[in-house]
Amino acid sequence: MDNASEQRNYTTFWVGLASLTLEVVFIMAKSRVKKRPDGRYAMQIYLGTVDGKRKYKTVYGGTPKEVQKKADEVRILMGKGIDISAQRDTFKEWGNHWLKIKKAIVSSAHYKTCEQKLRIINCYIGDMPISQIKTANVQNIIFDLSSLNRWTGKPTAKRTLVEYRSVCRQVFQLAIENRIIDYNPASSVKIVSNQLKKERRALSVEEQGWIINTPHRAQKAAMIMMFAGLRRGEVIPLTWNDIDFEAGTIRVNKSVFKEGTRFNIKSGAKTESGNRVVNIPQILIDFLKLQPKDTILVCPDTKDVMMTETSWRRMWDSYIKDLNIKYGDLNGKRSKYDPKGVPITIPRITPHWLRHTFCTLLYLSGTDVLTAKEQMGHSDIKTTLGIYTHLDKEHKRNAVSKLNEYIETHASHMQVKNS
Secondary structure (H helix, E strand, O other), X not given: OOHHHHHHHHHHHHHHHHHHHHHHHHHHHHOOOEEOOOOOEEEEEEEEEEOOEEEEEEEEEOOHHHHHHXXXXXXXXXXXXXXXXXXXXXXXXXXXXXXXXXXXXXXXXXXXXXXXXXXXXXXXXXXXXXXXXXXXXXXXXXXXXXXXXXXXXXXXXXXXXXXXXXXXXXHHHHHHHOOOOOOOOOOOOXXXXXXXXXXXXXXXXXXXXXXXXXXXXXXHHHHHHHHHOXXXXXXXXXXXXXXXXXXXXXXXXXXXXXXXXXXXXXXXXXXXXXXXXXXXXXXXXXXXXXOOOOOOEOOOOOOOOOOOHHHHHHHHHHHHHHHHHHHOOOOOOOOOOOOOOOOOOOOOOOHHHHHHXXXXXXXXXXXXXXXHHHHHOOOOHHHHHHHHHHHHHHHHHHHXXXXXXXXXXXXXXXOOOOO
């Protein structure tokens, strides 16, 4: 190496060292606690360079000690690889990122559910920086919705609260994976529901007779739910082509999802296991054979098209009123022509009660739990086991009750004699 080259390298080294020294001095100067005109203290923390420009994070406090503590917390996060410069990103921004991912991997019905729940969550924390959201903020959402959901006017069901928490968890998890935050505020949120538990029971033998013996436009749907266990969302799009009278089966391969007050058909049942072939009893086969088949749908509305939420509700309300007039205890009650209406004195039978009745009939007929799961279209056998276990306990209680009645009836002949 000649003297000229050696001199150039020597000069380059010292220029670089001087530049680095100035950088360090500059950063150290910025990193000092300074008092502001408003009385607060502040410190700028060097984050690095982006596109050749220095980036800083400013922390504030009432005392130098408080500022230093906040600065230390920022440096700890930097040490974990957290992107400090993106911590002003709001929950809504990351919620939108999450929705884009969801849209590509879930059904349109599921996507709309996610979108609706995220919209409500955004009303609470959407504009907050995601890095500043604490567990208490998310917990307050759950508490608020469980007390009174302002969008529905009633307490939110426990299952729905779990779904809200799940949406929050997934959005926070996406931010964690992108090094925006280092923990998930929704992970330890507790679910407490104030909604009264809905009564879900099977129809009694007498009530089953009401369904069988009361002609009405809703009777077809009721019979199918009671003797085939279909969900409401599976009955509405059911076609006559789905029913095989020779084999005695109903093929469930589609369902509906709500969009406003309208139902849209989606390919496939509610869950993957909901796609099934249900074996139906002769009483349902005989009933369906007698029904007119001049429409594609088995249970259309009055205009022979698929029902909406409104048309279903009107039909079902009319059905309950007819059952009430025929079987209710209306002695001394108002006339059916009274503009105030007839008071409902019978249990308000729901589609889920009818489906639960089918599961009960499977249990009483000795159908094993695995077959029952397949016939019901449950995604988890625990659901079927839960119903079967409850029915088993109820059956045993009834058996003991009958035993007690028998003993009391024959007590005079069963006296224990002292030896």
